[in-house]
Amino acid sequence: MRLISTKSLKPGMVIGRTIWNDSGRPLLQDGVQITDRIIGRLVQLNIHYVYIEDTISKDIDVQETVPLQVRHKAIQQIQDSFNSIKRATREKNITYCLDENSKQFVSIINDLMDYIFESKEIVTVLSDAFIYDEYIYQHSLQVTIYSISIARELGYNAEEIRQIGIGAMLHDVGKMLIPFEILNKPGRLTSEEFDTMKLHARYGFDLLRNLHTISLLSAHCAFQHHERLDGSGYPRGLVDFEIHPYAKIIAVADVFDAVTSNRVYRNKMLPSQGMEIIKEGMGTLYDERVVRAFEKVIAIYTNGSVVLLSDGRRGIVYKQNHAQPNKPGLRIFEEDNQLLKATYEYQLEDDVEIVKVELDYVLSE
Known part of the structure; x- marks a missing residue:
């Protein structure tokens, strides 16, 4: 396909x-x-x-790291839990509600860790496979999948990865306290509205830090995921050594998913474009070790994507490359703007690179 x-x-x-x-x-x-x-x-x-x-993509398989059924169940659990937290906020019993829901979050994290650890493929998340009215639930799951994968690549042990996963899943829980009209505004926020939006990081930390069932380190993920190495982030303008390593992981996962997902105010970027955004901020905004690890675990060019090569050939991605995710296996179907009578497999070499992803390509037969 x-x-x-x-x-x-x-x-x-x-x-x-x-x-x-x-x-x-x-x-x-x-x-x-x-x-x-x-x-x-x-x-x-x-x-x-x-x-x-179609003919050029016959037998090309596209598999998500986390099966669609499991992902759907997880998002439903996140949605139900977040909605109960929102109700509890109005009813002033939010601590009890969070403690109760934390068991559900740990269960989700354990399931995700099992799939990610067992997977022999690099991470693929197909955000258009499910259509959700509210972005925050899908975003929370995808940031969790990315964060767990990065943490595993960086060599964290299972308990540390579990803490990072819970922090990632709850990194935006403070948005449950942000007014709906600001959270879902279709246009650009005013400076006053943006100041209100930025409060979600502190709100999230305040909600999580006193819970017995969630690590204080996980709570700091909510607090610091918008901090940046150069001090330009919020809410406290922390710099490199002041930011917890867990939060540095979630910062990269959060931004990547934000720019590669549909939002009410703009269209999604391709994964390759999202990675370029991250790499542009490497060393100034984002931790280099985290970015390098992310490059190794994420599918930048999804199976089934048509790409244009620097030598003018066109191909379609048919398999991922663990050693070099930016050099996937290709099925070449066009040379010199002419369709080939028979396609052939090609592994990218150092002197040939992908110059463009062409998802608007229409096969003329």
Whole structure:
């Protein structure tokens, strides 16, 4: 199957991967032939990319690190827990509620650790596979998956990774205390609204720090995930040595997921673009060791992506490369702007690089 931008879909193309709603029901089943009506519905749902089946992508498999069913269950648990926390805030019994929900969070983290530790593939998260009305729940899960993967690459032990995972899952819990109209504002926040939004880091720490069931280190993840090495972050403007190593991990995972996910105020970037944003801030905003570890564990070029090479050839990613994730295995299907009669497999070499991801590519046959 092949990843293609929604704007490039044509009637007659065939859906290659099912898209689900937040209730776990299929919105669009794989194998369905695309019509103008379906294209219109996808645009309405703000879905930017879908997988299709075609000749150049035959037999290319796309697997998420965490199975879709497990991911959906986890997001539902996060949503239920966060909503109960929001209700408890109004009812003034939030400490009891958080203690009760912490057992659920630990269970989710343990399940995610099992899948990530057992996986032989680098991390792939397909954020368009499920359609959620509220960004925060999906974001919390994806940041957790990225953070656990980074921590594992950095050599943390299981208990440390568990603390990092809980900190990642709850890093935005303070947003439950931010007014809804600010949290979900479709346009740019005013300076006053942004000052209010920034309070979520301190709110999260205050909610978590006195709990017996959650480590104080996990609470500091909520407190410090917007701090930056050069002191430009918030809420306290900490610098490199003042920021806890756990928070440095979550900072990278948080920003990467934020820029590669659909938001109410802007469209998502591709993973390769998101990684470039992170690398531009390496050493000034983000810890270099964390960024280097993230590069090793994340699928920058997702299976099924069409790419243009520096020598003019076009190929489609068919497998990941553990040793060098920026050099995936390719199936070359075009040379000199001419479709080949037979495709061939190619492993990127040092003198050839990917210059562009072309998800708007339309096969002319």
